[in-house]
Amino acid sequence: MTADERPTVPTELDRPGREALAELAAREPATIRAVSAYLTDLAAWRERADGETSTESTPSDSETYPDGVPSHASISVTEIAGTEYYYYQWREDDEIRSETVRR
Known part of the structure; x- marks a missing residue:
């Protein structure tokens, strides 16, 4: 990008x-850089905060799906009152099914 290209x-x-x-494009370069640094920090904080409460994952080789849960189900790991749970969710025809299992 050259100096003439926005x-x-x-x-x-x-x-x-x-x-x-x-709105930011009309601001001074120093203000834009400060906002950029803030947004970078904010994104990192959101990633950490999202990771602490729930993470999307797939089971490792040692983990298996419970009986009745298809292998294409998505898995979220959620902590409630200090106990972690697997939350399985999948679609069957027009219905969304789910099952929660203590980790």
């Missing part, structure tokens, strides 16, 4: 995100 706005942003970027 960066392109990411296409995955929704309307409020695009409007926020348009």
Whole structure:
């Protein structure tokens, strides 16, 4: 990118995100850099916070699905009151099925 080329706005942003970027584009470079640093820190914090409460995973070789749960079920690991649970969820025809098992 040369000095004359303006960066392109990411296409995955929704309307409020695009409007926020348009507002920031009019700010001083120092302000934009400060916002960038904040957003990087915010993204890292969100990733850590999301990882502490629930994580999407697939079972390892040593883990198996409970009886009645298909191997294509998604798995979330959730901690409730200090106890971890596997939360299995899958679709059967037009219905969403789920099962929770203590880890």
